[in-house]
Amino acid sequence: MNPIERLTDLFKEFPGIGPRQARRFVQFLLSQQPGFRGDLSEAIKHLGTETAQCKSCLRWYAKGSEHNGLCSICGSSSRDKSILFLVEKDADIENIEQSGFRGLYFVLGGTIPLASEAPEKHVRLREMLKRVEADAAKLQLTEVIVGLSATTEGDHTRLIIQEKLRPISEGLNPVKGSEPHGASFKISSLGRGLSTGSELEYADPDTIASALSSRQ
Amino acid sequence: MNPIERLTDLFKEFPGIGPRQARRFVQFLLSQQPGFRGDLSEAIKHLGTETAQCKSCLRWYAKGSEHNGLCSICGSSSRDKSILFLVEKDADIENIEQSGFRGLYFVLGGTIPLASEAPEKHVRLREMLKRVEADAAKLQLTEVIVGLSATTEGDHTRLIIQEKLRPISEGLNPVKGSEPHGASFKISSLGRGLSTGSELEYADPDTIASALSSRQ
Amino acid sequence: MNPIERLTDLFKEFPGIGPRQARRFVQFLLSQQPGFRGDLSEAIKHLGTETAQCKSCLRWYAKGSEHNGLCSICGSSSRDKSILFLVEKDADIENIEQSGFRGLYFVLGGTIPLASEAPEKHVRLREMLKRVEADAAKLQLTEVIVGLSATTEGDHTRLIIQEKLRPISEGLNPVKGSEPHGASFKISSLGRGLSTGSELEYADPDTIASALSSRQ
Amino acid sequence: MNPIERLTDLFKEFPGIGPRQARRFVQFLLSQQPGFRGDLSEAIKHLGTETAQCKSCLRWYAKGSEHNGLCSICGSSSRDKSILFLVEKDADIENIEQSGFRGLYFVLGGTIPLASEAPEKHVRLREMLKRVEADAAKLQLTEVIVGLSATTEGDHTRLIIQEKLRPISEGLNPVKGSEPHGASFKISSLGRGLSTGSELEYADPDTIASALSSRQ
Numbered sequence: 001m002n003p004i005e006r007l008t009d010l011f012k013e014f015p016g017i018g019p020r021q022a023r024r025f026v027q028f029l030l031s032q033q034p035g036f037r038g039d040l041s042e043a044i045k046h047l048g049t050e051t052a053q054c055k056s057c058l059r060w061y062a063k064g065s066e067h068n069g070l071c072s073i074c075g076s077s078s079r080d081k082s083i084l085f086l087v088e089k090d091a092d093i094e095n096i097e098q099s100g101f102r103g104l105y106f107v108l109g110g111t112i113p114l115a116s117e118a119p120e121k122h123v124r125l126r127e128m129l130k131r132v133e134a135d136a137a138k139l140q141l142t143e144v145i146v147g148l149s150a151t152t153e154g155d156h157t158r159l160i161i162q163e164k165l166r167p168i169s170e171g172l173n174p175v176k177g178s179e180p181h182g183a184s185f186k187i188s189s190l191g192r193g194l195s196t197g198s199e200l201e202y203a204d205p206d207t208i209a210s211a212l213s214s215r216q
Numbered sequence: 217m218n219p220i221e222r223l224t225d226l227f228k229e230f231p232g233i234g235p236r237q238a239r240r241f242v243q244f245l246l247s248q249q250p251g252f253r254g255d256l257s258e259a260i261k262h263l264g265t266e267t268a269q270c271k272s273c274l275r276w277y278a279k280g281s282e283h284n285g286l287c288s289i290c291g292s293s294s295r296d297k298s299i300l301f302l303v304e305k306d307a308d309i310e311n312i313e314q315s316g317f318r319g320l321y322f323v324l325g326g327t328i329p330l331a332s333e334a335p336e337k338h339v340r341l342r343e344m345l346k347r348v349e350a351d352a353a354k355l356q357l358t359e360v361i362v363g364l365s366a367t368t369e370g371d372h373t374r375l376i377i378q379e380k381l382r383p384i385s386e387g388l389n390p391v392k393g394s395e396p397h398g399a400s401f402k403i404s405s406l407g408r409g410l411s412t413g414s415e416l417e418y419a420d421p422d423t424i425a426s427a428l429s430s431r432q
Numbered sequence: 433m434n435p436i437e438r439l440t441d442l443f444k445e446f447p448g449i450g451p452r453q454a455r456r457f458v459q460f461l462l463s464q465q466p467g468f469r470g471d472l473s474e475a476i477k478h479l480g481t482e483t484a485q486c487k488s489c490l491r492w493y494a495k496g497s498e499h500n501g502l503c504s505i506c507g508s509s510s511r512d513k514s515i516l517f518l519v520e521k522d523a524d525i526e527n528i529e530q531s532g533f534r535g536l537y538f539v540l541g542g543t544i545p546l547a548s549e550a551p552e553k554h555v556r557l558r559e560m561l562k563r564v565e566a567d568a569a570k571l572q573l574t575e576v577i578v579g580l581s582a583t584t585e586g587d588h589t590r591l592i593i594q595e596k597l598r599p600i601s602e603g604l605n606p607v608k609g610s611e612p613h614g615a616s617f618k619i620s621s622l623g624r625g626l627s628t629g630s631e632l633e634y635a636d637p638d639t640i641a642s643a644l645s646s647r648q
Numbered sequence: 649m650n651p652i653e654r655l656t657d658l659f660k661e662f663p664g665i666g667p668r669q670a671r672r673f674v675q676f677l678l679s680q681q682p683g684f685r686g687d688l689s690e691a692i693k694h695l696g697t698e699t700a701q702c703k704s705c706l707r708w709y710a711k712g713s714e715h716n717g718l719c720s721i722c723g724s725s726s727r728d729k730s731i732l733f734l735v736e737k738d739a740d741i742e743n744i745e746q747s748g749f750r751g752l753y754f755v756l757g758g759t760i761p762l763a764s765e766a767p768e769k770h771v772r773l774r775e776m777l778k779r780v781e782a783d784a785a786k787l788q789l790t791e792v793i794v795g796l797s798a799t800t801e802g803d804h805t806r807l808i809i810q811e812k813l814r815p816i817s818e819g820l821n822p823v824k825g826s827e828p829h830g831a832s833f834k835i836s837s838l839g840r841g842l843s844t845g846s847e848l849e850y851a852d853p854d855t856i857a858s859a860l861s862s863r864q
Contacts, residue, residue, distance in 0.1 A: 002710030003698035007691040013684070015676050016669065020633075020739075026695070027738050028663050030708045031757070034696050036661070043655040045689035047674070048682050050651035060678045062650030090675050091668075092416045099424035109679070145431060149417075150410035190416075191430025193409030194366035195423045200308045200406075201365075201452075207411045208315035214407025214430035215361060218494030219482035223475040229468070231460050232453065236523075242479070243522050244447050246492045247541070250480050252445070257477035259439040263458070264466050266435035276462045278434030306459050307452075325463070417668075524848045531856035577863060581849075582842035622848075623862025625841030626798035627855045632740045632838075633797075639843045640747035646839025646862035647793060 004030075056131070058107045058124060059090045073097075079104055082142040084135060086128065086161065088149065096147070103145075106131055111148065111157040119160055128161070133168055136185060143186040144169070150192060162187055220246075272347070274323045274340060275306045289313075295320055298358040300351060302344065302377065304365065312363070319361075322347055327364065327373040335376055344377070349384055352401060359402040360385070366408060378403055436462075488563070490539045490556060491522045505529075511536055514574040516567060518560065518593065520581065528579070535577075538563055543580065543589040551592055560593070565600055568617060575618040576601070582624060594619055652678075704779070706755045706772060707738045721745075727752055730790040732783060734776065734809065736797065744795070751793075754779055759796065759805040767808055776809070781816055784833060791834040792817070798840060810835055 001009070004026055011022035029037055051060050054071035067075025073093070083103030087093060093105050110122045119125055135141040146161050148154035171184045192210030194203060203211070217225075220242055227238035245253055267276050270287035283291025289309070299319030303309055309321050326338045335341055351357040362377050364370035387400045408426030410419060419427070433441075436458055443454035461469055483492050486503035499507025505525070515535030519525060525537050542554045551557055567573040578593050580586035603616045624642030626635060635643070649657075652674055659670035677685055699708050702719035715723025721741070731751030735741060741753050754776055760767045767773055783789040794809050796802035819832045840858030842851060851859070 002713060003691065003695055004708065004710055007688075007695055010684075010688045010691055015672055021664065023739055024663055027708075029692060029695055030699065030738075036658075037692050037696055040655075040658045041689045041693035043651065043658055044677060044685050044692065047651055047655055047677055048685055051678065053678075060652065060675070062652055065650060088416065090678075091671055095417060095419065095421070096424055098421040099428060100421070101424075101428060145428075147416065149415040150412055151415060154415075188431045190424075190427035191407060191409035191432060192411065193407035193426060193430060195408065195411040195414050196366055196420050198411050199365040199367060199370075200304065200363065201311060203311065204412050205311070205314040205316075208312055208317075208406075210409060211406035212315060212317060212361075214409060215404045216407060218497060219475065219479055220492065220494055223472075223479055226468075226472045226475055231456055237448065239523055240447055243492070245476065245479055246483065246522075252442075253476050253480055256439075256442045257473045259435065259442055260461060260469050260476065261473035263435055263439055263461055264469055267462065276436065276459075278436055281434060306462075307455055520848065527849060527851065527853070528856055530853040531860060532853070533856075533860060577860075579848065581847040582844055583847060586847075620863045622856075622859035623839060623841035623864060625839035625843065625858060625862060627840065627843040627846045628798050628852050630843050631797040631799060631802075632736065632795065633743060635743065636844050637743070637746040637748075640744055640749075640838075642841060643838035644747060644749060644793075646841060647836040648839060 057105045058109065058127060059093060059105070074104060078102075081135070081140045083145065084132065084141060084143070085145045085147050087147050088154075088157075092147070108157075108161075111153045112160055113153060114156050119157075123157065123161075125161075125164060129164060129168065132165060136168055136171075141185045143188055146187065146189050148189075150190075158189055162189075273309075273321045274325065274343060275309060275321070290320060294318075297351070297356045299361065300348065300357060300359070301361045301363050303363050304370075304373075308363070324373075324377075327369045328376055329369060330372050335373075339373065339377075341377075341380065345380060345384065348381060352384055352387075357401045359404055362403065362405050364405075366406075374405055378405075489525075489537045490541065490559060491525060491537070506536060510534075513567075513572045515577065516564065516573060516575070517577045517579050519579050520586075520589075524579070540589075540593075543585045544592055545585060546588050551589075555589065555593075557593075557596060561596060561600065564597060568600055568603075573617045575620055578619065578621050580621075582622075590621055594621075705741075705753045706757065706775060707741060707753070722752060726750075729783070729788045731793065732780065732789060732791070733793045733795050735795050736802075736805075740795070756805075756809075759801045760808055761801060762804050767805075771805065771809075773809075773812060777812060777816065780813065784816055784819075789833045791836055794835065794837050796837075798838075806837055810837075 007026050008022045011017055011025045050063050052063050053060055054074050056070050056074040061071040065072055080103045085103055085105045086108055087105055088108055088111055090107055106128055108123045112119045112122045146158045148158045165187050169185050169187050191214050193214050194211050223242050224238045227233055227241045266279050268279050269276055270290050272286050272290040277287040281288055296319045301319055301321045302324055303321055304324055304327055306323055322344055324339045328335045328338045362374045364374045381403050385401050385403050407430050408423055409430050410427050439458050440454045443449055443457045482495050484495050485492055486506050488502050488506040493503040497504055512535045517535055517537045518540055519537055520540055520543055522539055538560055540555045544551045544554045578590045580590045597619050601617050601619050623646050625646050626643050655674050656670045659665055659673045698711050700711050701708055702722050704718050704722040709719040713720055728751045733751055733753045734756055735753055736756055736759055738755055756771045758770045760770045794806045796806045813835050817833050817835050839862050840855055841862050842859050
């Protein structure tokens, strides 16, 4: 295949990029100085070797910014280790950090499609359970927040994860059987209500009911 | 002015209707049978005489559907008279009813623009205070929900109303002075959080913080 | 039915108005002075009696603005009677007038849905043919522009109308048979090309081909 | 700077890509196999060395697909060399080819912003004039189509280019002076009209006037 079409095909794999924009990207690169293409090529080539995935939360961080072999959040001594926030993706963490949350995170890596019969293909279920179990065993965990989007797929994923977490939260070991390990924690989910900018007239009854029950 | 332009001008006063749609409305009416125009003309003419404004919540209802001289909600004996929900407009009530709320309402009639120096021009402040005071005097009020939209103007209106309500909520009479009347109630507002369909990645920090604090 | 619901139902008949906006219209009217409702009611009531449909082009005009018993365009002596522009609706005429066209019009009253087996239910076919035939008989017609939108339904309607016009345009009488009446005219349609604001990158091949063939 | 941020910054340079999508691209790459990143890195690195810019029309093509040292279109013996189509960018050519055009092209490389005082910074003016002059000297040029988008900036660019072309089109040499070179050609632009899907009611008067003058 010719180099223009080959690169167009690679860009078409990018999230949200169709054939037309993939072609525009290639035209853009053709019109740039060779230096820009060189920088981009190097940055992509070294992305894997210059970053590492945090062993604890599984998000990606730049090598050199680690703390005790972990990412800056997991390695920090000032975070509240009793609350674990399960999120869909790395970008959610940046957003949540701005809200003032000071617990720890775990990145699920995706959500589970409604029709899927293999949840573990979309979400790091096994790694998540192992992490939660380890934290529970260390007796430091008091709450796991299943922090998914308020969408149909987010709700579906949340229900599956809550069910998987329940035995551990009650102090049972779901892997090795019903042998109790002595620690229990709460499983919570994000509160529903009016999000900033939403109008009462267009809110659905569920959102209004949530906003009523969480009124203050 | 000619009748087509006169009617176009009247339709242009309708909320959300520009010149083009106003003209389409007139063309639509021209293309209808005289019977349709007659029905519409009569319905508009008699709207005022066949409806009444509920003396208690100030929403409009069809004459003949009143209960004890009030609208069907205010006149019902099965509603919880201890909770009063302040809403912007009649249409909000229909929406809130579907969420299962069973208290009473009061229609403010609008929101207060940020730049306004005369809040009472936009919102039925005086009538609202009188209603709340009367309910408080009857010792039946335990909570007033200031149920406005999560918009900038909604928040602005909510803050003004909460300030006006505070003296009454503490058992003081804001009209006749500081003479206590013996009843106090809570002032609340709707909970914020993720509304149905909203994604964590696009939520603002305030909404996330609210969703965190109302997690369950 | 109660007057609020009755009026809401009537507004729901308006083009482009759903249940929610219909309710907003009623609430808007309830909040207006009785004088506004009275004016609107009267304007709608008298719309039929104060307007007339031009006998020649079938568009609506205000009584009193007629010229020789026709609308201001059909009744004008300065228009070019040799070109007849068939349009979908009255509003199109206002728009076309601004382009400088100085011939005459005929309002078809709609377009023909693709699935329709009764074109005459959607479009004033019989009246149109009668008008064209009369103009052709007076030997004053040289061209009929089938001026419909460049949409699928517009194209479908144009093809049906062009086929109906063809026998008359060749000087044959489609109603009474093949008896020639001695006048022939051209049947034309609006040129395709780039419309203001459209980008070459997003234009479809048909539009580009048209823009090429009508280049100047 | 860390590798994640560095790559995010490079993607932010891409056309139409904001900070959020740039971050999503990096996350996407982090989640891919090293092989994908390697392929992408190589494809970008070699884009410059494996492609060439056609000396005649200045569009980019894959090395190895050239015909007589030119791109497949310029090097083809079956194209009509008497018509030259000036386009903004490479992608326009793919689109125009589907309309059946069989002349030659020249890629201007952009459009001229309204406020610009240095048109040659945005458009390959000098190269274009040289190309047109050479074609005119070879006595093979009969028409130059200035094929820009029907946007404000496209029109502005078209007017500037038409003015630059005029002296050459009249057989004068704009570079060396008024010495005639014996060949003249027509300067044309794409026809305006209703583009596919556009409705008469929303068309501007210019578009309607064009559609009328190019009616057929």
